[in-house]
Amino acid sequence: MNFASDNIVGASAPVLQAIVEANAGAMAAYGNDEISKRVRTRFNEIFEREVSVFFVTTGTAANALALSSAVPPYGLCVCHREAHIIDDECGAPEFFMHGAKLAGLPGVGAKLRAEDVAAYLESLPKAVKQMPPKALSISQVSEGGMVYGLDELSALGGVCREHGLSFHMDGARFANALVSLGCTPAEMTWKQGVDILSFGATKNGGLMAEAIVVFKPELAEALDYRSKRAGQIISKGRLAASQFEGYFADDHWLANARHANRMAALLSAGLLQVPGVRLGWPSQANEVFPIIPKALDRALKAAGILYHGWTELSLPETERVADHEVLIRLVTSWATREEDVRRLLELASSEVGRQAAE
Ligand SMILES: Cc1ncc(COP(=O)(O)O)c(C=O)c1O
Incomplete structure (x- = not known):
């Protein structure tokens, strides 16, 4: 993914x-x-x-x-x-x-x-x-x-x-x-x-x-x-x-953009349900910038999910990324499959649950 x-x-x-x-x-x-x-x-x-x-x-x-x-x-x-x-x-x-x-x-x-x-x-x-x-x-x-x-x-x-x-x-x-x-x-x-x-x-x-x-x-x-x-x-x-x-x-261009934005909305709403995950700032189009535990970051990468880490320069003054966390960027597109978004969310939830149980 x-x-x-x-x-x-x-x-x-x-x-x-x-x-x-x-x-x-x-x-x-x-x-x-x-x-x-x-x-x-x-x-x-x-x-x-x-x-x-x-x-x-x-x-x-x-x-x-x-x-x-x-x-x-x-x-x-x-x-x-x-x-x-x-x-x-x-x-x-x-x-x-x-x-x-x-x-x-x-x-x-x-x-x-x-x-x-x-x-x-x-x-x-x-x-x-x-x-x-x-x-x-x-x-x-x-x-x-x-x-x-x-x-x-x-x-x-x-x-x-x-x-x-x-x-x-x-x-x-x-x-x-x-x-x-x-x-x-x-x-x-x-x-x-x-x-x-x-x-x-x-x-x-x-x-x-x-x-x-x-x-x-x-x-x-x-x-x-x-x-x-x-x-x-x-x-x-x-x-x-x-x-x-x-x-x-x-x-066609508007339909493509609506799809991409909908996938990002699904992603950000789902991520907010995962314990220990929050957004650096709101997602308003087709990109999501969550702050996630480093352990989750490692697990997502190990599962082959590709995304970039992001600079903390544009965080609000009231927000900071702790030592055990990282700010990442997830981007959706006109071709993003809803099943992939759901798989990522499931993986994130089950991984956080597994780590909490350890
Ligand atoms: C905000 C923004 N402007 C412009 C571009 C276009 O750049 P490129 O020269 O890669 O087409 C990008 C691509 O990532 C972008 O994110």
């Missing part, structure tokens, strides 16, 4: 079918084909307005290119200190921003609070030797599996407006956040002030389906050139775009 991440599974059948259908015949290359045009129109419909869409192959490329449009080389991009852009992209955002820096702030469950961002921005000296803040980047879902509510997004959007920052959303798990909130894509983005979005579909059924969606037109101006320089203008663009046709058709 593998709960290591949501990219450990393949692509979903409707996505693969859409690629197969797009495969026949000859069409213009580099995204100038009918399928890419259709998918761009579909993005306009989904976001209820005209948007610019750039297809890329990885979330790292989406983030780095999006931020390179929003932040000049002398600028600062504020993010959470556990953000994927700061921790997991090998410096790609800084590389593509040509020298700009990322400033990581703390926050429970890897979420930023508007008041903390505002206080940080106000604390920055305004001198020519100080890099001026130019963008805020948040991850929706956060790296801690938490979801920003619309009020929180709106407050962050307000801070960005007040301080003249562009607002970037890393939506590697966009659909999981969307169905968790039960709102529309427009409500979760530009209506709260988001200017540019990394729209991820790979984790939720895509093969390599990522897109940069731009709401603030000036941020799109040079993105085609930037994409080309990053090797991200995809030669057989129709095959990349076609993934989104399969993804969006019949609300």
Whole structure:
């Protein structure tokens, strides 16, 4: 059983079918084909307005290119200190921003609070030797599996407006956040002030389906050139775009995300019934962060269950992991089988019971 991440599974059948259908015949290359045009129109419909869409192959490329449009080389991009852009992209955002820096702030469950961002921005000296803040980047879902509510997004959007920052959303798990909130894509983005979005579909059924969606037109101006320089203008663009046709058709993307979130809800509710197990913070999408006894951790690993240990940096101040405990991350996906979740829970309960009896 593998709960290591949501990219450990393949692509979903409707996505693969859409690629197969797009495969026949000859069409213009580099995204100038009918399928890419259709998918761009579909993005306009989904976001209820005209948007610019750039297809890329990885979330790292989406983030780095999006931020390179929003932040000049002398600028600062504020993010959470556990953000994927700061921790997991090998410096790609800084590389593509040509020298700009990322400033990581703390926050429970890897979420930023508007008041903390505002206080940080106000604390920055305004001198020519100080890099001026130019963008805020948040991850929706956060790296801690938490979801920003619309009020929180709106407050962050307000801070960005007040301080003249562009607002970037890393939506590697966009659909999981969307169905968790039960709102529309427009409500979760530009209506709260988001200017540019990394729209991820790979984790939720895509093969390599990522897109940069731009709401603030000036941020799109040079993105085609930037994409080309990053090797991200995809030669057989129709095959990349076609993934989104399969993804969006019949609300397949929302069904996938609902399933993943339901599996995580089952997992977190079940884990809370296991003596000695608690959650580091609430699970709001498709990731669960339980604190478990080390003996249970050893037993789960010995049973062949795969998952990662996690940093304690984003725990609430009132919570701490004792010496005999460990904080772990369990991730569910569109393909997680309910029987596997139940098997994990049974194993955890019986193991804790067995250890207590010893
Ligand atoms: C929050 C977040 N952003 C972006 C990404 C995308 O990264 P990749 O370049 O691996 O597609 C990930 C993948 O783990 C992620 O968790």
